[in-house]
Amino acid sequence: MLRTERLNMRPSLRADVPSLFEFLGDAEAMAFTHVDETLRQCQRRVMVHEWRRRRDGCAPWIVSTRQDDRIIGWGGLYQDPFDPGWGFEVGYYFHPDVWGRGYASELVSAALEVADQQLQLPEVWAMAHPENPGSRRVLEKAGFGVVRYLEERERFLFRRSRSAPADI
Numbered sequence: 001m002l003r004t005e006r007l008n009m010r011p012s013l014r015a016d017v018p019s020l021f022e023f024l025g026d027a028e029a030m031a032f033t034h035v036d037e038t039l040r041q042c043q044r045r046v047m048v049h050e051w052r053r054r055r056d057g058c059a060p061w062i063v064s065t066r067q068d069d070r071i072i073g074w075g076g077l078y079q080d081p082f083d084p085g086w087g088f089e090v091g092y093y094f095h096p097d098v099w100g101r102g103y104a105s106e107l108v109s110a111a112l113e114v115a116d117q118q119l120q121l122p123e124v125w126a127m128a129h130p131e132n133p134g135s136r137r138v139l140e141k142a143g144f145g146v147v148r149y150l151e152e153r154e155r156f157l158f159r160r161s162r163s164a165p166a167d168i
Helices: 014-024 039-056 103-118 133-141
Strands: 007-010 061-065 071-078 089-094 123-128 145-150 155-161
Touching: 007 103, 014 039, 014 071, 014 089, 039 071, 061 103, 071 103, 089 103, 089 133, 103 123, 103 133, 123 133, 133 155
Parallel strands: 089 123
Antiparallel strands: 007 061, 061 071, 071 089, 123 155, 145 155
16 A cells, blocks of 8 residues: 555555446546446456556556545556557546545656656656646646647647656
């Protein structure tokens, strides 16, 4: 389990899926990304990502508050098994009740620490919908820069390169 100042992050369990479906299955909450139409579809997506954790060394985490351990999000560092080819990405999905509290920034920071320190990835990618300025701010604050607009996906593609360690 990873911890930040306000969050707990851990691998997903099948038992977590109903809590995740509350927002991953909510068309309004997921307006700028993929919506799971059914609980079964949500379970499949979450469990396939967990299977990939063993291969890739990362997958989206369950995000809960340290205060009461309530599940409020799902995200982190991953390679998307449903849309391969983008490399390691950072993504985040939160329950609308907690939007605007800085949790996405906290999650992205933890994910980038894993990318840099554990996996030593040369770069990490991300995408943000043009009508979601909050997501774009989260990425820019974390050091991501826009690479280009992906017209076919209606998203901006972002990249963050790992800084080379200072020579001592």
